[in-house]
Amino acid sequence: MKKNILLAAAMMMSFATFSQDVIERFFNELNNDEQVTKVSISSKMFELFMHIDSEEADEKELLETVSKLKGMKILIKDGVTNGEQLYKSAIKKPSADYEVLMTVEDDVEDLTFFIREENGVIAELVMIAGGKDNFVLLSLIGEIDLNQISKLSKSMNIEGMDNLEKIEQR
C-alpha cells in the first residue's frame, strides 16, 4: 500500500515537472543576462485591461483579443552576435505538448511559431525569432484566436519591427 502511494506521488511529481512551462525554463536560463529584456503580464493585469475605456475601433478589437488572454511573457535579447544560435537552442526546448505552427527561415531572420492545444482550443502560442543581432521569445497564454491576432497588424498597419522597438524602449 505504502509502495503504491509512493509510486503515485513520484508519478505525479514527474508529470508536473514534465509539463512545466518550457518558456519559464528558458527565462530562468537567461535570468542573469543583462542584455535581456523580460516582460511578464499577469492574468490579473489582463483582467484589469477590461476596465480600460476605449472608443477607437482598433483598440476595441485589441481589447477583445486581450480579454481571452491569461498571461504573456516576452524575452528580448538585442545587440547579440549569437541570435541564430539562441534561436536554434530555443526551438529545441518545447516539449511534446507543443506543435510547430509555422516556420520561416530567410537571410534576415528565422522564425518559428509553436502552439499548445487544450481540448481543441489553442491554449498557448509561442513565437521564437532569431536574427544576426537579435533574439525574441514570446509566449501568449489563454484562449488564442489566430485569425483575430492576424487581423490586428492589418487594421493598425504597423510593421513587426516597429513594435519590437516599442517594447525595447520601455
Place this chain on the structure above:
Amino acid sequence: MDYKDDELKRLVTRFWDGESTLEEEKALKDLVAYGNLPEAYDDLAAYFESMGALSDELTLDSSFDDALLEKIDQSEQTNVRSLVKPRFIWAAAAAVVMAFCFVLFKAPNETPNMAASNQETYSKEELQAAFEQTQAALLLISSKMNNATTHADQLNKFHEATVRVKSRK
C-alpha cells in the same frame, strides 16, 4: 428438602446430563453439605467437594486486578502510538505532495514577480504601460505571422504560375 429416591435419582441424572436448573443444583449442593445425600451418590458429593476446593484455589487476590489494569493501560498507550503516528506521517506526506504539485501546476504561468504583483494594486500609468506593451507584443506576433503567411502566399503564387506555364506547353 427431602427427596424420594426416584426424585433424587432423576435430579442427579438431570445434573450429570447438564439439564438441571440453578435451584436444582443448589438443592443437590445442600444435600451434600448437610450429609443428606445417600452413599449411592458419593461420586456427586466428591465432585462438589473438589469443585469447592478448586474454586478456593482459584480465588484471586487484589494484586491481580492491579496487574491487569496496568497491562490494559500499557496496551492502550501502545495502540495510540501505533495508530496515530502513521496516520500523521501519511497525512503530512500527502500534504507535501499536494503542495508540491500545486506549486508546479499553478506557478508556471506566473513568475515570482508576477505573483507578487498580483497582490498589488496598479496605478493608471502602470496599467496603461502594461496595456501598450501587450498591444505592441500582439502586433509583433500579428505582423510576424502575416509576414510568414505572405511568404507562403508567394510560394503558392509561384506554384500556381509554374502549373499554368506547364499547362500551356
